[in-house]
Amino acid sequence: METGEGAGTAAGADGPRFRFGCASFNQDSTSLAVGTRTGYKLFSLTMVEKLDCIHESAETPDVYIVERLFSSSLVVVVSAAMPQRMNIYHFKKGMEICSYSYPSSILAVQLNRQRLVVCLEESIYIHNIKDMKLLKTLLNVPSNPSGLCALSINHSNSYLGYPGSATIGEIIVYDANSLSAVTMVPAHHSPLAALAFNTSATKLASASERGTVIRVFSVPEGLRLFEFRRGMKRYVNISSLSFSLDSQFLCASSNTETVHIFKLEQVGPSGEDEADTWTSYVGKMFSAASSYLPAQVSGMMSQDRAFATVHLLSSGQRNVCSLVTIQKLPRLLVATADGQLFIYNLDPQDGGECQLAHKHRILGVDDDSEEGPEPGGSEVARQVQPSPSYAETAALPASGPVTATLTGYSEDGGTRKGEVIPEHELAVGPVCLDDENEFPPVSIQRC
Template sequence: MIEPIAELRTGEKVRRSGSSPDRQSSGSDGSPELQRLSCASFNQDTTSLAVGGKNGYRLFSLSSVDRMDCIHQGVESPDVCVAERLFSSSLMVVVSRSAPFRMNIYHFKKGTEICNYSYSSNILAVKLNRQRLVVCLEEALYIHNIKDMKLLKSLLNTPPNPTGLCALSVSHSSSYLAYPGSVTAGEITLYDAVNLNEVTVISAHASHVAAISFNASGTSLATASEKGTVIRVFSVPDGDKLFEFRRGMKRYVSISSLSFSADAQFLCASSNTETVHIFRLEHHRPSQESPSWSGYMGKMFSAASTYLPSQVSDMMHQDRAFATVRLAAAGMKNISALSTIQKVPRLLVASLDGHLYIYNIDPQEGGDCPLVKKHRLYESADEGPAASELEVGSPSYAATVATSRNQDSPSSSSLTGYSEDGGAKRGELIPEHEFADGPLRLDDEQEFPPVSSQDT
């Protein structure tokens, strides 16, 4: 079996260098929509936000509306295109455009690289929970045990997936992986990443799927097609359709993200348009013995829909958005998430223009959501220091890794792909990591993914 190359760095301290902040001049027209970031991602419980750019990545806390604390700034890898954090631990997964085939895993509080793996082609996405780490290439998926990075399963020759579309559930009781299951239709393959077997194939849409997302408990899966007009929610693991929402009818859009609220009562969808839609996940109870005129017409309307073409009938039964957000501009990719910050429901929109937008949500009435705060996520010499710029001597600065790896070393650019006999063998375990201040504890939430009591 073809295996990825793994480089195990036992307690290797990363060298520091004074790299300048991420700088990128604005366009000639001064357009604020200029893309300043390469990637943005919320962690699994939406308590932090990671953003990547030309000079590394930054990690922000989402505990407050009024301020954005930068809890870490890393420049180990330049031009970061993937930056993912595991919950509130110190484990960060980073992929750089300078070596897009290599995944680096860091312990950012200790300033160390845990290991890195190289693959045969560019890494398009990385998903992780407390049990598994999944690497997505265009035509392959690799499932690792996150506790020791052992390669458990290689899903080769998967349908072409040029955008790296995949989702991994984050619940403690399950670990489902969803990815495109067909090259011609909007099918989703549901895979059990714990037991390593295919569960079912969901026929989600007529056209290709553009976005997928699990709820926090891993019991529901939301999908959107490339047309972007219809969003559906399916039960997991059986794949039954639970909800269907219509985002719009006038134009096709490119939906960039779907996200459930923590209680799975709401679902938000953001796209390349200026509108973010929030849908309420509730089953409407049909009026049973209503003597009212509206009740009578409702029954007649429902009965008539059974005689109409299926496409028209489906449209009659689709729910519309419960709440909406109007962004300042369209055309810039953004990632949205629903969260509760300071006991108030919020919609968070991280845009690649370099800003985080925070909106309030009325969970009872819905409607238009007001913007309450806008934070800058990048640094620019022209605009002064970012609100969350690190200060020397501050606690967050002590946790900062400002490093630059030697790109000429055999551990980086010389690893151009797979090796049958080189690198770590399949099943090789990461050894005990010894650092200057003690070993890495795998049961410490602040250091690494916690393990169950029977494993400690």
């Protein structure tokens, strides 16, 4: 779930983090992708009370990575049965576009309209999404067993963020368009646990394995803009960071029962953007005094606490969150590892405790035989259109260098046996990613 993935949501080869495989929001959080033991599902997120299943596939078992490109028909799937192989489908046409095999297990996949990034434990592969050509391989990156990475979704650049160290919280920012390093950000003392870019790719949020402090940096300069304290009493595992589309808010979820929402309020040099209140006056005093105090003390004073919070019904399970606008109101979405989607109302003026608007069960009996429908919850509306089976492709080797298989197409739009082709050759056939109907332009939807 990037967002990210992002925010990274892949389960990894060591077993799914979600009991049902994985869950991820697409780049603008208009849909939710869920991997299950029997395949994967795609849900539309345009209404609060109704959750439409727009596509369901049972072709691939044990899906632990599934990522959809915005609202297009392109979806990336990785199965625990073949963790070294990435399959890319056009789900509306019911066909496979291509598949790639890698030297080791795939831990995360990130994509935008320019690039597709595949993260292994010690290497990262960057593809051109228009033709799936492999553009760059980043070898010998620091050990990254969780596959942590983030890819910006802005159409004019493709910033990639990933850990620069296995022992401290360094972030490497890499330009996946120009294929060049941008900067290294010394973000935390402990190893990184979560990363997220905002929609315009001007900000990058990070959290470490301690989970007590969340920081926001400017991109591409790498300057610290904000510092938020999630808590001081205990270390937690932050699993998801997500900006709102307007970059005014940042949410963070962890293995605790609390989801935190922080407000990114930028104050001008002279304080003209700040209300003339006692709180702002004290804040200015602390800011003026910080230059005379030890770094540890001044840092504590500059940290803001959560603007709004959500208390989930249970703790100790992984979840992913996203801030969206649905039916003209700001909402917080939380998909939990036990197969539920919670939708909360966010008060953008006063914050405070968010109110639960609705909850949906995104797992059916077939997906998880141990649990049935949630009493009092909503049934997922099923409006799945039947589609033909995915095209059969040639078998790929289980190890060695990256290998690509692209499906050939007959004149009538059907498929013939796939063939291994050189990396520089383009995919041909009825799937055209330049067609706005299949590959719509980036736009921030305002409901």
